[in-house]
Amino acid sequence: MENPHSRFLLSAFSLLCVFGGVAAAGEAMPDTGVPPSSLLTNPGFEEIHKVDGVNLPVSWTAARWNNQETMVPTTMGRITSTGKQVVRVPACTSGTIGLTSDAQPIPGDSPYLSVDLNVIQSWDCTSTPVVFITWYKGDALLGQSDLKFEIDRVGAWQLFTWDVPHWEIPAGAESFRLNLAMKGKQGPLAGFVLYDDAVVATRSVARPIHLRPAAEFAWFEEQPVKYVCDRTPMELVAVKGTVYDSNGKNVAVVTVKRDKFVRNGWVWNAPAPGLYDIAFECIGADGAKAMTRPWVMSSKGKSATFVKERYTAAVVKKGQWKERPAQFGIDQQGTSQENEIRMGARFGFSFARKWIDWGSPAVSRNVINPAPGVYKWDLMDRYWVLCKQYGFKHNLATFFGTPDWASPYPDKNEIDLVVSKFQEYPPTDMKYFTDFVAAAVERYGADVKDWEIWNEEHLPKSTCFWKGTPSDYAALLKAGYETVKRVQPESTVWLGGMAPRRYEPFYKEFLKTDGYPYFDRYSAHGSFPDIGICHRLEAEAGLKSKPWSASEWHPILVNAGDPVQSESDLGRRMMTDLFLQLKNGADRIVAFTLRNGIEMEALSFVSKSGGFSQSFGFFRMMPEFEPRLPAVILHDFLTRISGRIDYTAEYDFGTQKAVLLTTGGKKLLLAVWNEGTSPAPLDPRLAKIASSASSATTWEGKPWKDDQLGIATMVYFTGVDRAALDALKLPSTALFYPAPQTKSQPSASANVCQGLASSLPLFAQVTDEPGAQISWIADKMVFKAVNGAAQPAGFSARFAVHTNKDGVDLVVDVRDAVHFQNSKPEALSNGDSIQFAVNAESNTEGSGVTELSVAQTPDGPVIWKNAAAFIGGDLPSYWTPAGAVVKNARVDVKKTDGGLLYKVHVDWSEFYPFQFDPKKPLRFSLVVNDNDGNGRLGWLEWGGGIAGAKDPSKFGKIQ
Secondary structure: OOOOOOHHHOOOOOEEEEEEOOOOOOOOOOOOOOOOOOOOOOOOOOOEEEEOOEEEEOOEEEEEEOOOOOOOOEEEOOOOOOOOOEEEEEOOOOOEEEEEEOOEEOOOOOOEEEEEEEEEEOOOOOOEEEEEEEEEEOOEEEEEEEOOOOOOOOOOOEEEEEEEEHHHOOOOOOEEEEEEEEEOOOOOOOOEEEEEEEEEEEEOOOOOOOOEEOOHHHEEEOOOEEEEOOOOOOOEEEEEEEEEOOOOOEEEEEEEEHHHHHHHOEEEOOOOOEEEEEEEEEEEOOEEEEOOEEEEEEEOOEEEEEEEOOEEEEEEOOOOOOOOOOOEEEEOOOOOOHHHHHHHHHHOOOEEEEEEEOOOOOOOOOOOOOEOOEOOOHHHHHHHHHHHHOOOOOEEEEEEOOOHHHOOOOOOOOEEOOEEHHHHOOOOOHHHHHHHHHHHHHHHOOOEEEEEEEEOOOOOOOOOOOOOOHHHHHHHHHHHHHHHHHHOOOOEEEEEEEOOOOOHHHHHHHOOOOOHHHOOEEEEEEOOOOHHHHHHHHHHOOOOOOOEEEEEEOOOOEEOOOOOOOHHHHHHHHHHHHHHHHHOOOOOEEEOOOEOOOOHHHHHHHHHOOOOOEEOOOEEOOOOOEEOHHHHHHHHHHHOOOOOEEEEEEEEOOOEEEEEEEEOOOEEEEEEEEOOOOOEEOOHHHHHHHOOOOEEEEOOOOEOOOOEEOOOOEEEEEOOOHHHHHHOOOOOOOOOOOOOOOOOOHHHHOOOOEEOOOOOOOOOOOOOOOOOOOOOEOOOOEEEEOOOOOOOOOOEEEEEEEEOOOEEEEEEEEEOOOOOOOOOHHHHHHOOEEEEEEEOHHHOOOOOEEEEEEEEEOOEEEEEEEEOOOOOOOOOOOOOOOOEEOOOEEEEEEEOOOEEEEEEEEEHHHHOOOOOOOOOOEEEEEEEEEEOOOOEEEEEEEOOOOOOOOOHHHOEEEO
């Protein structure tokens, strides 16, 4: 699904994030082109000039410290935090290079010198960004103050702040320089760091302190929870932390006085494993202040400030594996960072999935195969060396992306969601691809045993990853398969990953080609992958089904517009999904992914701004890298595995469910959960069996001693009596695939409206007059009143629909004496407007309904997407998320003698995962809203199920 250079990097090319490390509660971060007042000249680097042919900011000088390399810093304007220019410092292999400011006098009237700096590091950077102040008396260097910081996420802006107390300034110092640099590191050379808005100012008091966890990623393995501060202000009296468990229960209050805090930090010994939130307060002479952390999300030129009220820490058991569970891997497409690879190993994953990009996006400087026969493997070499160092083996590599020079459209550099358009097409010569595959397999065969050919190939406009036909993919797959097997005969070749239900139309067409013999393993993507759909299609084609794996499992992925789910809801979804995959024979499962995309609280903002919005990672990225509850849950599960784990049986106790698993070939593990609406005692039948269990612990690893089974947890029992469970003769219905939420019910379909689609086009362009021969639908238009209002005299409507391979055309002729519309786009139904919806029915496991509104507003005609069908983790091209103006549509609204004439064309891609089939009726509903200036009077509806209660079973049929 994802591309490593964009989707989950929070790419600087699409979404910019700023972290306010020690800002006061509620303080907004800079989001204008003018930074705050600074002691430095040209702090935002907006004034530039050429020095030796290189663009540099005025009042700053390129500098080297023990470095003789040729690379130099420069300014650039493509990616900025604020304003139009930033400083780019490239990686180096020795010494230090960077920029140094002009010398500035040290103010003598303030106890603190503060520094604010925005920093972003490229994902492939092989050197270490460093910032330091040098102190001078005249021209004599007196000393240096290193401003320590740690970039815990790459590809995203972070705001770092420091307060330097006057007593740390060398005696006699008269001036200072700020130095923005990169420290060299031996090895591959790649990447860069960007600096922006270098603000140096004076402060009478230090800002509220920012704490950092003593454990990487706040992941405390059988150790006390500890937070420290690099610089403790003199005004601090004490640090207070109030600790809450994952259910929000207050479990501890710890206050540490200043002296002890300076020596040892804030320390708390958790009584049991689990996820904990800590509300910290900084106590001074003037009282206590909450240590909240504001952060800024920017998308499509808009910014919003969010505040995280608490710090989050995970307390977990160390895995005691002889070898980590071979069934479970982690997707690491977007990182080569050692700390994330190390975290994946600590988490319990045994192998990695990594894209080997044949053609990187246009924005990347690190193309592996920049020309025929030319390969640059340095960064990929480094990644596999680190994987081996941390015990990852039998890894999975995914080939994706045609380079520009091999693409039939080399000049298509525009970004299509997350990839460059030139990448999406089959190569002009298949030998280009097979040469690359052979070179990669020869080089990495010792580390990689499984090879996936492409990613999420689908029908045209249904994915941003493939623009060829199913036959084109079959040819690519065959060429890749034969090449891999020639170089590495013992390897396993995986079909390019896809979601079984939503990709069913593509897979059905693919099975008509000659491609089926050329893969060893079906590769599923998404959550709750229903492999039975694929097996049915294979049987219908007379083919024997193959083994399957999940190469990109989305355990907790959420789109903007999806139903709101708590972290515990996501945890239960994740675990029942996992149990189903084990039940249905998935032998390798790759979890997607450690790092998050968009934080849950920011999804709505990003979506409304028109940006790409999905949340999916086990660790949140903003304001800092911190664990989420599902991370603790899955890690705890992995620690329970000895060798491998297999599904054994399931038991349905009504609202309480149980799944029996076997690990190490003999040890039984019973997972129990409550799907009721409130905590309840353990079912008496289950309680009797559980009473003799060896142990009972929650999914966080806490001992379970309650007499109530909560709705926000899962309990594991070991040493249970399987014979006693089987003797209960309970239904094996604890696990099930989510049914389509909007599939029309047969009982309702007998009474739905029926309409005849116009066989002739309604118009050539939406601005044209409708054709004279179109088929109007005027019957069964029913008026529904608001607050008992009568249907206005003369208010009526008729409509016509025409469908073809490109999309749906709609003309609605409304008779309405008074036109009134002054609502915002998200509330068009409050005024005169139309709404219409299409149901994808069984094409998706969630809601299949896409609903649109059209209105003539004071600013012109608007078409707005009220609701989008569930798409899981898919990335369809030419598709607009809910809560935004529809991109791939055309609309014209004209006044007529008696009302309004709406003319609309919408591409089928906007209704994804709907796939048009001219042999099947279109499940369609229409609403015409009326407001004469004194509020909404009511609406005319054809079909129903849009206005009032949402019920797609009432949708009509257009044939």
